[in-house]
Amino acid sequence: MPKKLYEKELYRLQAQLVEMQEWVRAQGARVVVLFEGRDAAGKGSAIKRVAEYLNPRVAQIVALPTPSDRERTEWYFQRYIAQLPAAGEIRLFDRSWYNRAGVERVMGFCTPEEHLRFLNQTPIFERMLIEDGIVLRKYWFSVSDEEQERRFQSRLDDPMRRWKLSPMDLEAITRWEDYSRAKDEMLVRTDTPESPWFIVEADDKRRARINMISHLLDSIPYFPVVRAPLVLPPRPPSTGYERPPREARRYVPDLASALIAEHEAREAAREAARDDRADGVTN
Numbered sequence: 001m002p003k004k005l006y007e008k009e010l011y012r013l014q015a016q017l018v019e020m021q022e023w024v025r026a027q028g029a030r031v032v033v034l035f036e037g038r039d040a041a042g043k044g045s046a047i048k049r050v051a052e053y054l055n056p057r058v059a060q061i062v063a064l065p066t067p068s069d070r071e072r073t074e075w076y077f078q079r080y081i082a083q084l085p086a087a088g089e090i091r092l093f094d095r096s097w098y099n100r101a102g103v104e105r106v107m108g109f110c111t112p113e114e115h116l117r118f119l120n121q122t123p124i125f126e127r128m129l130i131e132d133g134i135v136l137r138k139y140w141f142s143v144s145d146e147e148q149e150r151r152f153q154s155r156l157d158d159p160m161r162r163w164k165l166s167p168m169d170l171e172a173i174t175r176w177e178d179y180s181r182a183k184d185e186m187l188v189r190t191d192t193p194e195s196p197w198f199i200v201e202a203d204d205k206r207r208a209r210i211n212m213i214s215h216l217l218d219s220i221p222y223f224p225v226v227r228a229p230l231v232l233p234p235r236p237p238s239t240g241y242e243r244p245p246r247e248a249r250r251y252v253p254d255l256a257s258a259l260i261a262e263h264e265a266r267e268a269a270r271e272a273a274r275d276d277r278a279d280g281v282t283n
Contacts, residue, residue, distance in 0.1 A: 017050060019222065032137070033216065102183065122189070139197075140199050140200065
């Protein structure tokens with residue numbers, strides 16, 4: 001997808017997400033969006049674009065760490081329930097309770113009995129959430145094995161993103177078919193009329209983000225909320241306050257000014273060099 005077209009459409013959709021957020025606040029709605037998929041499928045970058053202009057007090061990202069020893073003894077859904085929204089809130093789950101159907105199942109972090117119990121209980125659990133009024137949307141980001149490997153390699157070559165790779169991520173390459181079978185079983189067992197899965201083709205990240213956000217907005221019956229206009233009050237007259245002298249405070253060093261000066265000096269040197277070359281050609 002061309003970058004300019006993508007950026008224009010993304011900004012338009014993000015403006016609509018802000019409108020949806022205001023509807024959520026005004027109506028006291030509760031919205032839960034699950035982002036699932038293989039490693040490097042683009043879930044995190046999609047969540048970032050969804051949340052970019054939203055109020056972090058309204059729309060929060062949930063990315064739970066590995067369960068503690070105590071949490072392992074709880075009912076499986078228990079720690080996720082604590083993250084559900086109250087009225088007027090949105091929760092964006094960067095992976096969710098579906099960990100049990102994917103990585104836990106494939107890597108042997110749960111027993112076959114626990115996995116089967118999860119598949120049996122999940123439709124019931126999600127039906128309870130929906131019956132209680134929660135708006136639940138589930139997105140699976142689908143990426144090809146070739147594209148996943150390419151993204152893994154790009155992370156290996158980029159010191160700023162290498163932290164995104166773990167030994168478990170690399171293990172996913174050798175267990176591609178195991179993950180595929182687990183995903184297929186999960187979709188069969190948990191894709192229900194009241195809580196369906198929506199597949200996002202994610203080999204092209206720009207298309208994936210546009211398609212996913214557009215679908216989310218279309219699937220929620222929000223409407224523009226009319227807000228009272230805000231007017232800046234006039235600044236009151238001074239009552240004699242004076243700021244303390246700069247010497248009385250600790251300021252961070254002005255590195256930016258030094259960088260600007262260096263940049264301007266380099267630009268001046270380049271301009272002088274161009275002028276010298278031009279004079280030489282003329283002479």
